[in-house]
Every structure is written in C-alpha cells, then in structure tokens.
Amino acid sequence: MARQEGVKEQIVYPAARRQELVEKLHGRTVADPYRWLESDEGAECAAWLAAQDDLLAAQAATWPQREMFHRVVAELAGNGAVAVPAVTPPLRRARRRFFLHRAPDQELPVLMVAEDGEPPRALLDPLAVDPSGRTTLDAWRPSWTGELLAYQLSYQGDERPALWVMEVAGRRVVDGPLVPGRATPTAWLAGDDGFYYVTLSRSRGSGAAPQRQVRLHRLGHDPDRDAVVFETCSPQLSVKISPEGRWLMLSCAPGAQSGNMLWLAEVTAGQEHVLRPRLLHDGSADGAQAVLTFGPGGRIYAITDAGAPFGRVCAVDLADPRAPAWRTLIAQDPPAVLTGCVPLPTPGPDSDVATAVARPTAPGPASASVPGTALDLGSVPGPDTAPDPASVSVPGTALDLGSVPGPDTAPGPACAPGIGPVPGSDSGSEEVCLLLSRSRHGAAELSLHDGEGHQLAEVPTPGPGSITRLTAPAHGDAEAWFGYSDFVTAPAVYRFSLHDRRCHPAAPATTAVPAPAAPATTAAPAPSGSVPGPVSGLAEPGQPPPRIRQITYASSDGTPVRMYVIAPAAGQQAPGPRPTLLTAYGGFGASCLPAYSPTILAWVRAGGTYAIANVRGGGERGTDWHAAGRGLNKPNAFADFIAAATWLIDHRWTTPRQLAIKGASHSGLMVAAALTQRPDLFAAVACSAAVLDMVRYPYFGLGPWWVTEFGDPGQADQFDTLLGYSPYHRVRPGSAYPAVLLISPHHDARVDSMHTRKMTAALQHATTSGNPILLRYEEGVGHGPRAASRWSALQADILAFCAAHTGLGSP
Template sequence: MAHGACRGRHRLTVSVLGRRACLVQARRPLRGRDVRRVSDGCVRRQPILERIHGRTVADPYRWLENGGTAECARWLTEQERLLVEHTPLSQVRTRAAFRALLDESADGAGVAVSAPVVRGQRTFFVRQRIGQEMPVLVVAVEGAGPGVGNVLLDPLELDPSGATSLLAWRPSWTGRLLAFQTAVGGAESPKLRVLDVARGRVVDDPLFLNRPTAVAWLPDDSGFYYVTGSPAEPRRVRLHRIGDDPESDPVVWETHMRHLSVSLGPEGRWLLVSAAPGAQTGNVLRMADLRATAARGGDYASPELVIVHDGTSQGSSALVKSGPRGLLYAVTDAQAPRGRVCVIDPADPRSSAWTTVVEPGPDAVLSACTALHDPRSRQVRLLVGTVSNGVPRLTLHEMSGRPLTDIPTPGSGPGTINGLSTPPGDSDRMWFRYTDFTTPPTVYRLALPEGRCLPEARPTTGTTTARPGPRSRRQEPVVRHLTYPSEDGTPIGLYVISPPGARGPRPALLTAYGGFGASAAPAYSPTIAAWVKAGGIYAVAGVRGGGEQGTTWHAAGRGPNKPHAFADFACAARHLIDQDLTTAPQLAVKGASHSGLMVAVAITRNPELYAAAVCSDAVTDMVRYPQLGLGAWWANEFGTPDEPDQLDTLLGYSPYHNVRSGVRYPAVLLTSPRTDPRVDAAHMRKFTAALQHATDSGKPVLLRTEDGAGHGPRTATRHADLHSDVLAFCAQHTGLVL
C-alpha cells in the first residue's frame, strides 16, 4: 500500500479499514471525523475478514503485524511525528518536573541491593548505586561486611552502549565458578558463559540459547544442567561439562511442554525437573536420586527420573527443596489453594506420601518457606512466610509443624517480604528483602540465635546530584487498604496512596495486574512516589486473576472467568469516584504487559470512566495472540480461539476487536519497544491504528516506540525517560498541575 503524507501541514496519511485517512496534527485536536476523511492519491487496501467458527472477524490492520516492511516503517515514522506534534509545551514542562521528582524519589531510595547468595567462602549480590545506569553483580569474601565487595560483572563494561543486560546468574556450590546469561537490545535469546570468579575470566565456550534457562550446578563444579528449546521445538534438559563442545551436550530429558526447569541441591543427590504446559497451569515434577543412579553404574547424564507430582489436571504446582541434615520438603498448592508445606520421606518421594506440616490460616496465603538449623536445640526448623490482607508474617515451626514463635517483621502494615536466601548446609542464617509503598527495598538478616530481623548496613551511597522536584514533601504519603464490591458482589482489595492532608477529589492514577496468579504486592516505586509528591492519588486494585488470595483467586479471573478481572477493575474506578477521591475527568489508568491488557479493556469497555490511559507492551488482539510473540504459551491463561466457546469469550473483551467508531475515547498513550520478543509489538501498533481511526473525543491517541529495548529491564535513564513521559501525559489530561 502506498503510504505518504497528505498535502498541507496539518495532515499525514495512514491506512484505515482499506481506505485512506488523514490524522490531524499541528496543535489542534485529533478528531475521528478527521482521521476518517478520504483523500485522493492513496492506494486502497482490502480489509481482512475471516470466518472463524461461524463468526465474521475483521482484522483491518493485519499489515501492521510485520514490523519489517517498508510501509510499517513509514507508519511508525509518522507516529513519531504525531507524538511530537501532539505534545503541548505545557506537557514538556511537566515532563521535566516529573523527571526531577523521579530522580529525587530514586535517590531517596538509596542503593538497591539484592539479598546475598552465599556459596563457599564467597557472597554474591546485585547492587545499583545512585547514578548507575544498570545493576552490577558484586562478589565479597566472608567477613567483608554487608554490602561490601568487588564488582564481578558490570553490563556497561561488557557493552558501553548500554544495550546488553545481565538476565540471570548462578554461582557454583563452591563459589569458584559463575554461570551468567546476557542478551542484547531487549532480546530474550541469551548467551550463557562461565566465569572463573577469582580470575574474572571466561573459562568456557558460550552457549547460545533461545530462552533464558535455569542452571543447576553439579556439586564438584565440573558442569551443570540447563534447558534448551523454543516455542517451535521440544524443550530439553541437557548436561554441560566445562570445556566440552555445547553441540555435543547430552540430552537428559525432553518434553513438548513449554515451561521446563531443572534444579539440583548442594549435596548433589536430588535432581528435580519441573515441566508445565503454561504459566500457572500446574506442573509435572520428576525426581532422580543421583547417588542411587551412580550405585547402579549410571552417571549424571543418565538419571532415572520418576514422577513424584502431577498437577496438570488440577492446575496444582509443587516445588521440592533440600534443607539441613538431608531434609527434603515441598511447597505446594495441591489440595490447598492457599498453599501448604510438606515433609518428604526419601524412601517414598511420591506426593501421595507427603506429610503436610504447615498450612496458613483461612485468611492467609503461603508466600515463602526455608529450612534453618537451630544451633541451640540442634534441630531443623521451618521458617514460613504468609500474607494476610497484604500484611506479611514470618513464623518459626518445628518439623512437626508446631509453631514456635513469630519473628517480628519490618513495617506495621501492608508490605512485601521476598528473596529469601539461605546458605546451603546446616545454616542458621537467612536474608530477605522488605519493601512497602513508602519504604524502599531493604535487605534484612535473620539469625536464629538472635531471633530477630536486623537490617543490613547499606554501602556508601555516594554524592547525589539530583535536585528536589517541585512541591517536594518530607511527610510520608498516607496508605490505606480499602475494600469495594465488584459487579457480582465479590469484595476486592484496593490500595490508595495519597499525599498527606489530601482532601476532596484530585487527579488519580489507577492500575491493577490481574493475571497469571501474580499479586499486586505493596512495594516502593519512584513512579508512585513522584505522582503522589506532585499531589496526585495512586491506587492499586487486587482484582481477580492475581494471586492475592491463592489459586482460587487466580482461577476466578483466568480463561472463561477473565472478564471478572475487567469488571473488578471498572468497579475500582467507580469506587474511587463514589468515595469522592477523584472524578472521571481526573482519573487515568495505566499498566504494562498483562496490566496493559487491563487498561486496553478498560477504555474499550467503559471509555466514559477515564480521562486518560497509558497502555504499554500489552496483548490487545485476543484472536491472533497465539501467533504473535510467545502468545502460544498463554492459552491456559486466556483460552484459545481454536475453541468456539473460548473464541466468544475472547472476542467479548478483545480490545482490538471492541474499538467502535465514533466513540469518545479518553486521551491514550501507547508505549512499546520497536521489537518485543515476548509480547509482539504488533499488538500495540494494531490497537493504536484502530483507536486513531475510531476516536471522536478530540483527545490524542499517540504511540511511543523505543529502539534497543525489549519487554524486560532498561537502563536507569531509559526507565526514567519512559516514566517521565507517562506521568506527564497523565497529568496533562487529568488536570494535575505541578
């Protein structure tokens, strides 16, 4: 299709529904009647109409799926121009103010440090100082002090352009070697290499992978298990010996299931292989006793894997872990939607023989578990983490399950404890990270002789050059946890973060995740802090489809029940308005990935509720999603268009297919990498085109694309640039004045 600029300085030509249309630019509003106006000199494109299970499904922007064509490149160029010309000067000033607030909020968080991983005499952790573009991996020797160590891997030293990301890392059990995975330009096909930690040198040929992989080191550092494969081929567990040609790595086990992981305890005895057909679908867990295999004349390349758990029919998952004194235990949601901890008899490791020792209370969800050795009693103890209404709790249990004591945790209200890290062997120590909406992530240490959690000292933060943003406040924001009814009466949790002393309705930002069993947990975010410092309200809804109340909560918003999540989100918006916290002309919604789908459905379902929306990296075409990116892996979450009844559900909410001409849509900013290997950027392109053609509100629909980024992490500058744009756009269209 020919694709060029319309005559006159106010228009550009794009393809819409097989016709030509002009998008009005300059400084006047973008109107539906303008984008639908037919101009002379453009080539017509026949719209695609498909019959699927007796239904006619239109796909007018199929041509935008191929980002490598010349016409798509021209369309993206015009979108860049449209973005610039529809960003008023006031929004540019607001963006600068938000950038200052984001820098201030990030600087206030101090140095970001992960919980340490102890291997042998070395401790490994990730650190990002103020002003650093990317996190670095640090190694310290025992006794060096918390947060102190030498930089082992710096992505910017590997690639000064900032295009290379450190995706994953795993030290060997002795701490002598480190397997690390890097990818370039937002890709998710990493290169895996092995580093000699003491010398800082790569000691093995690189492994080129289609997906990031788990790495399970052998106890003698001679090699590791890892996973290969892609959506188009079987997934395989392989064994790599240091120095061997990766092409000759033996296949230990393979499956057509899309999710595959492998682990091996520090003693080198129990090999575990977990396979699942999709995310949060239940897993099949296989286990091999490598000592028994060796006694029978086998080796690491020929383990005798047997099934110990199969939860694929019920959608239940299990994870088996090793502990002190040869302990084997499992964390599972089989017959326990809120989770349970079980002890395993090595003589009979089948799940039917597991002994349940700990289950959370009726209002709590199991969040974590680790095993420690108590030097006073010389007994093994279970440290169990639970969450109730967003409030975390740590409890120490005997191996029988009897509770011994509650461990006082940081914070006094909703918060998040994660990243539990316990050294191998008979350790009495454990580290974790704590955060909440007003507290930056902080590493804490628990040692059983002390019986309390102590914050690790932060490394020196250095000098900050950021200047305070406008209207900066030293007072803490006010955090409330509310409950509101959804359309069917189901109570839904809602966090509301407000400026201190806020009264009456004010500009608000609402978000939710609502998918794949992932919880919208309380956590510090410079984006939230900046919006609230500027005087706005930030709200996070715990809608169905997440994991806030266990697996039943996920199931209530998954597959055919996915519309419940969207109804919950709309009711969150209405509740904010009904409670006089905001008004529809002051309310914006934003989200990325699955949260972006929530936003896309929200504005096509109830456009009148919102003044603005930011939709990032989202699935929006629910008919074609299995053919784009990694969409084929998500059928258990969304359902499949191959089944007539599931197609009806998907079409019922598919944002791309529910855009209607002549509707007064809110102002919409869509953001996407130019290439996204996980959620194909075609979703954002097609949804942008559909909205631009249909809207009749006079408000802009704009696309922001980014080269050299993917679905994952960005440099600090790129992250701040993106969120400055997002917050400024929301402020511009909700009336928030800095």
C-alpha cells in the same frame, strides 16, 4: 490522513491503510483491517512508525509537567525499584556472598561478590560489556563452592541469552558461550565440573513441535555434544539440584502459572548423564502446582497448593516420594498466602542458637497473625511497592513456576522444610527450623517453626509491606536474608538470625576496586557509596508522608475486592475530587503488594491520588482468586477494575475528567479492556507492552504459553469469550475515546509489538473526541530489564501524559 477535531487543537494522524480482510471463525464474522501491521518490515510500516514518532514528539512538548516528572522519578529511582533494583539479598555459596548492587548514578545493577572478612568487589558489570546499556544480565548462578559463576547476557531485551562461565577469584571467562533457553536456571554438579541447563532442541524437521531439553554440560566440552537427559513438549521446563548433588528436580508445565508435573531423579557420580526421573506430582488435570526444595541432612520438602489454595509445606519421604504420600508439616492459613519458606540448620543442643530455638515465645495457633496488618494501613511509613504493573512479578503463592530463578535469587520459589534424615545421610543429627513468610491482606508476616511444623515464634517484620526473595545459605548458617519495602520505604535487605529471632538491616557494604566484566576486557567503574539501608518517609522534604488506605469495594457481581489508595497527607491538598491514577494486574496469579515505587511517589508528591485494585486473576487471595479471573473467567478481572473506577468516582476521590488508568503487560490488557468497554469513565489511558488482539495472540511472541491463562481461540466456547473482550476487536468507529498513550518495546520477545501497532491504527481511525491517540515505540529494549535512565524516562512520560489530561499540577 484522518483528521480529528480536538478540544485544544486539530490532530492529524498518520495514514494507515485499511484492508478489507474478513474471516469466518467459529461461525462469527471477524474483521482485521490492520493485519498488515503484524509485520514491522517494509517501507510502509517504517514510514508510519516515523510519523508516529513525530506526532508523539509534538504532543509531548505540550505536557506541562514533563520536565518535573523526569527529574523527580529519576531522583526517587536512585533508591531502587522492582525494575531497577538498588540492592538484592545475597546468595551465599561457601565463603562467598553474591548480590546485585546499583548506585544511584549507575544505569544497571552490578553483580558483586563478598568473601568472609573482605569488602565486596564488582564481579560483572553489564555496562563494561556494552557501554550503550542495551546488554543486560538476565540470570546468574554460582556453583556450590562459589568458585565458578554461570551467567547469561542478552542484547536489546531480546531475551535470547548467551551463557558463559567465569572463574570468580580471577574474574576470568573459562567457558562459553552456550545457547540455552530463555534465562534458564542452571543446576551445578557438586564437583563444579559441569551443570544441567534447559535449552530448545536442535532442528527436528519442518513442522515438528519444539522440544525443551535438559542437557548436561561438562566444562570445556563442545556444547553441541552435551548429553540430553530429559525432554518434553511443555513450553516451560526448569531444573534444580540438591546442594550435595544427589537429587535433581525437573518441573514442566503447559503454560505460565498452570499446573505442573514434577519429577525427581537421582544423580549418580560418574553417571550424571543417565537419569531415571520419577513422576511425583501431576497437576495437569487440576491445575495444582508443586515444587521441591532441599534442606539440611538430605531432607526434601514440597511446597504446594494442591488442596491448599493458600499454600502448604510438606515433608517428602524417599521411601514413597509421590505426592499422595507427602506429609503436611505446615497447613495453609487463610487468608494469608504462603510466599516463602526456608530451612535453617540448628547446631548441637548446647549451642546458643539451639537454646534460642528451643525457647517458645508465643504460645497459640501456628497461624497466628501479626497484629495491625489488615485493612486501613493509615499513614504508616512503608515502602511503596504497589505494582507498577510493568514490573509486577510477586507470585500469589510460593509457587512461581512461571518465572525463572532470577539473577539475584536462589532457584525456585522459596525453600521449604523437611522431615527426618534421608537414608544414607551422615547429617541425621542436625535439627532444622523453618522460617515462613506469608502475606495477609497485603502485609508481610514471618513465623518460625520447628522441623515438625510447630510454630515457635512470630517474627517481627520491618513493617506492613512486602518481603521478597527469602533465601538461606546452602550450607550451615543459622540465618536467612530477604528484601523488604513498602509504599514509602525504599527497598532494603534484612538478615534474620536464629540467635535472637530478629530481623536486622544488612550492614552497609563498601565497594572496592572495579572488576573487568566478562567476556569483555574493558573495565567499568565500580559502584560507589554503600548498599542503602531502609529509607522511610520519602515524601517531599518538609512534608508528611502520603496517607495509605486499604478499602474494600463490591464488584458488579457483589464480589468484595480490596484496593490500596495512596494520597497526599491530609491538609496538603484541598478536599474533594483530585486527579487519580488507577492500576491493577489481575493475571497469572501475580500479587500487587505494598512495595516501593518511584512512579507512585512522584504522582502523589505532585498532588495526585494513586490506586491499586487487587482484582480477580491475581494471587492476593491464593490460587482460587487467580482461577476466578483466568480463562473463561477473565472478564471478572475487567469487571473488578471497572468497579474500582466507579467506586473512586462515586466516593468523590475523583471524576471521569480526572481519572487516568495505566498498565503494562497483563495490566496493559486490563486497561485496554476497560478503555474499550467504558471509555466514558476515563480521561487518559497509558497502555504498555500489552496483548491486545486476543484472536491471534497465540501466533506471536510467547502467546502459546498463555493459553492456560487466557484461553484457546481455536476452541469455539473459548473463542467467544476472547473475542468478547479483545480490545483490538472492540474498537468502535465513531466513539469518543479518551487520550491514549500506547507503548511498545520494539524488541519485546514476549508480547509482540504487532499488538500495539494494530491497536494504535484502530483507535486513531475510530475516535471522534479529539483527544490524542499516541504511540511511543521504543528501540533497543524488550519486555524485561532496561537501563535505569530509560526506565525512569518511560515512567516520567507516562505520568506527564496522564497529568496533562487530568489536570494535575506541579507539586
């Protein structure tokens, strides 16, 4: 046993055997004393993990605010959060609208369907499939007619889903299971008789590189005989089909948020299994991304960051559909980042909608900004988003090729506009408007454009927060839907109408008789209540909402970096430094934007300050900002984060004894790097589901996908950078580390839990401070979705731990 003298008590850590394992890599001597913890099999590791559970339980019992945070976070999570949504924008197919809804007392979102003129009804409830709450709905896609639904369920967060097909009217399973790839998109044929999907190749022999394939499945046929229509060695492959079923887009990329190759294939009736894809865009050399979207009248559009790091919208002419021939309709508008674009059909010239569209309202440049969106947001009420980095998924541009179309979104990054009718189309007279969403310094903007890209109007947004999941019906309707939230406004769904060019809160949706969930036969309770509208000012009852500021500070190399600071309203707390919780994401081009977060509100309600730094590596300033913090530039992200901490201390927002940092996934790497580089700056560190061994990460989980983000340890020049910041390798025996809570989901299929096990053992062996080094090992969950109560309990424990070690009192 290793013994440490703590300030409050003596801590006895579980013994972890140290191996004398040293390797020579690229001329460097690298020790790996805890390699045996890369496997969790065997009695030795099981006993060590059980002892860690006992230590955590004993320490958690001393956290004064634990019960309070469990109560408050659960209460606030009832309004929804990124990880546990209460409601999502609908996806319309013919006469039906599909959306997710979770009532405050429900553990998981329920897939709902509403037919025109009828109240919504529950279609699929994961809890009816598995009452334990460990089965999640990973992805879903209705057919173009809305008569059938393809959906994917996985167990315990392993993200190895089974794909099923349900008849929507009778809620009857008619096909499945298939075994696709991880949360693969499905591309339905126009006739509802089958779909394309992505899967791994069947066995190709020992040592063969895994192939990703697009297969065509005909309903009712043996999946083992599904035709392979496209194949690639790239780890990421996605598909999307046009509503009329004529065109299939295929996109493949060597890693997450890296340049992609884009193909287009014509689908011929009766020959859907025979494709001749044509390469349109190749971003493998310059890192540029592009995606196609399909508009009315057979139009095809492209959204790309090629030559436009903030994103542009292009028209694609099928006479020459290759990228060099794309015609820019809407140019980039720095510093606003393009986050979405949908085409809306405009009816005939005599309709009310056409008249409204033809009436320009705001002359001026197409890139005019919405007033009051920059810098100091003051105490403007708004949803509270800021990344709980565990749940950050908002892309820096509209090109989030790394994320699969989610269970509640239309495929791909946002739809785009187009040019004229495609030859052979019978809809050539149909005009198009383009609705764009952008994020300017973190504040959402909406603008309406004609089919040639000229701006018709600025559209007032619900507030200075985030717009997500901008979608439009596949056929016909002159409306669009999106989600909105900000730091103090709970997530709500809005509808944009071309009739008046305004955004309207979605009407409350009452629920109906519960539906049996497939493939199980057990019925589950229907969601109760109504779909929540906007809920503002979610401060403690009787208290003013938090004060929100956006400041700019200088990083170590002088680069200006923006940061949100959310604090109790003036007069609620005594002036001067106070317990502060700092986070950032800084990777994969993901943006930390204002959004509703029960975690933030609970911390601020208790009297603390919460800060979110928009460091390099994110997408808040476009793809160049991402590039400045990826690969060999990854240390810039950590430098920006450490500079944020020193700025908060220097400007008397907090002190090292009151400053905690937290993060999950890439954000977990962020805080672990800061911990090992500047342990003197922090009182507490909470690190969840993080990549921590940068030398061996490609061998575990989705590590091979991340080489484009982190670098390749097999290359000498990249190895030096990776080893230089690898948290596991930077742990120094004899150092005085702050209190650390390391968290790992046991079934994490993305970030293997070996990272957390090895880091825990290394820190417990090394520290001399007496501050606790704790491991929270979660059974039955993975990296992604989980039941609301488990999500709330995790966030509450993180806050209680940070509060206990920064001196944060009760509210």
